[in-house]
Amino acid sequence: MKKLSLEELGRPSVEEFQNQEKHRVIVILDNVRSALNVGSFFRTCDAFAIEALWLTGITATPPNREIQKTAIGATESVTWKHFGTTLEAVQHAKDLGYYAIGIEQTTASKHLNEVNVNDRSMVLVFGNEVNGVSEEVFPLLDECWEIPQSGTKHSLNVSVCGGIVLWFCVQGLRKV
């Protein structure tokens, strides 16, 4: 057993990545405070061939030194854009026919291990590190998901949460 080199991993170039099939998932970062978390989401969206990353409100955008620290180049491959408000971004995704899911602990959230992905186009909203998903978008959400937890803390780090939810989604989706 030996480690694989980057060549042996056979990763696509940026151009190949942009032309290849993607999972029909749009990720919205709703006023995320830490640019390190934003960069980490770029890297995860690259790894899992996610269609697009939408950054709203105060969420930092490339080029940004802290994003680069954790994205290590994935800002070049992942399709992204910025919206002034999360409401505008979620509404735009809904207009395009995406099913809207908030990743949030609410009175009506489904546990991640009990939801069905159903191979549909989805927009996933991840909220601010302290305040979570903006309540103004709640009326637009089709459902909320939460990761069941049994620890002392309120929640997981948002980029760790993003990794888990996106890993879960791509298991149930074909790329198109």
Add this chain to the structure above:
Amino acid sequence: MKKLSLEELGRPSVEEFQNQEKHRVIVILDNVRSALNVGSFFRTCDAFAIEALWLTGITATPPNREIQKTAIGATESVTWKHFGTTLEAVQHAKDLGYYAIGIEQTTASKHLNEVNVNDRSMVLVFGNEVNGVSEEVFPLLDECWEIPQSGTKHSLNVSVCGGIVLWFCVQGLRKV
């Protein structure tokens, strides 16, 4: 639908957490460079009721300001210790009867979506951000797992990878 308050989430106190059942998983951080990543692992191990977090070699240990930034207190609840070398830590876990798994892209790795957890005691080794798992422990590993990826980058952030692997494991384990 409304967000749950910390009280409504019903999280255990540190003392209740320490006395409650855990997943029989030991996480080893093998010479992890970033203390922010270490703190993030503390938070994830708290959320998923992981038995212990072992830090080896140059991996930062609490108390540490950067660990605290991302652990936000989970250093108080999660059982941890430091070992001088990863070899020593993995050997100790094996002596205790734990099945040893390296999280690494190798010629013999299994894809995470194709492995069986089999409800057994496991020690999971996560490697340095650049160099991965120390090759000196390869002879002690029972298997390696990797997260299948289709992006341009070599790998995921190690704490994101940790979240995905630990989420996957706890789906297949009873707490004891």
